[in-house]
Amino acid sequence: MEKGPELFGEFHEEVLGKEPVPVEYDPLLQQLESTAETREDETLTEQLETLKEDCIRYIETILRLAVFSKRLSYDPERYRESVQNIDELRRRTHNVVIDDVNMISRAFLKRGLDNRWREQFSSRESIEEWAIHIALGTLSRELIPEAAAA
Amino acid sequence: MISNITIQALEYVTALATVYLDPRNKEKIKARDTLFTQLKERVPNKSDQEIRSWALGVTQGFLTKD
Numbered sequence: 001m002e003k004g005p006e007l008f009g010e011f012h013e014e015v016l017g018k019e020p021v022p023v024e025y026d027p028l029l030q031q032l033e034s035t036a037e038t039r040e041d042e043t044l045t046e047q048l049e050t051l052k053e054d055c056i057r058y059i060e061t062i063l064r065l066a067v068f069s070k071r072l073s074y075d076p077e078r079y080r081e082s083v084q085n086i087d088e089l090r091r092r093t094h095n096v097v098i099d100d101v102n103m104i105s106r107a108f109l110k111r112g113l114d115n116r117w118r119e120q121f122s123s124r125e126s127i128e129e130w131a132i133h134i135a136l137g138t139l140s141r142e143l144i145p146e147a148a149a150a
Numbered sequence: 151m152i153s154n155i156t157i158q159a160l161e162y163v164t165a166l167a168t169v170y171l172d173p174r175n176k177e178k179i180k181a182r183d184t185l186f187t188q189l190k191e192r193v194p195n196k197s198d199q200e201i202r203s204w205a206l207g208v209t210q211g212f213l214t215k216d
Contacts, residue, residue, distance in 0.1 A: 020207025053171065060167035062213065063160050070157050132213045136206055139166050143202050 025137040026130070028117055032104070035113060044107055051100040055135040058097050058128075061090040094124065097131045158189050159205040160212060 029048070036044035065086045068079070101121060108115035121127045165182035172178055186201070193201055 020204065020211045022203065023206040023210050056167045056170050059209075059213065060164055060171070063164040063167070063209070066212070067157060067161050067164060129214060132210070135167065136163075136210050136213075139163070139170060140203070140206050142170065143166070143206075144199055 023136045023140040025141050026133045028130070029134050029137070032108075032117070035108075039111075041111070044104070044111075047100070047104050047107060051097070051104060052134060052138045054093065054096050054100050055131040056138060058090070058093040058131050059135040061086060061093050062132075065090055094128060094131075098124065098127050101127055101130075155192055156208060156212065158185070158192060159208040161185050162189050162205050163209040 029052070033045070033048055035041075036048060065083060068082050068086060101118065105115045105118040108118075121130060162182070162185040165178070165185050168178050169175070169182050186198075189205060190198070190201055193204065196204060
């Protein structure tokens with residue numbers, strides 16, 4: 001099941017008292033990028049870059065939805081309208097990420113490369129989870145030099 | 151209920167994503183930096199890099215329940 005606005009209320013632990021799990025660059029993405037780089041395959045490299053951007057666009061909408069849910073909860077009318085709009089955008093960006101993953105999988109197959117990695121993403125939820133790891137790992141690598149070196 | 155510090159971390163990471171997608175937009179960069187300053191006030195005992203890493207980790211925990 002996808003994360004809807006009603007689920008965001010479940011995250012309620014005190015975050016200051018404990019360290020979160022560190023964000024790491026996604027290992028499968030790294031492997032796919034390495035394959036594209038070794039082959040000097042510009043098309044595949046561009047498709048992977050597009051996937052990263054679309055994953056970031058996707059989590060941006062999820063996070064905006066979460067923040068709006070919190071910030072506008074005092075104003076039911078504005079809340080309903082804003083959340084509906086962002087939720088629709090979230091659904092669309094999720095579909096774009098799924099299209100990206102399918103395109104990359106087909107590109108691997110077309111080149112005679114192993115595309116069995118696609119089998120682990122059999123549901124929308126599993127692609128959502130991967131998209132979150134790709135997006136946060138990419139942002140982390142941009143911001144934190146140690147993550148880039150990993 | 152989500153704590154305010156979590157919301158601040160989520161807002162900051164949202165701004166990071168926004169700037170990644172539109173890196174030359176000065177207003178978005180300014181908004182990101184303002185959110186970072188506000189977050190820093192809430193977590194004064196951490197370095198800038200630690201705060202960035204912490205905010206990303208909190209967001210990961212929120213989104214994936216890791």
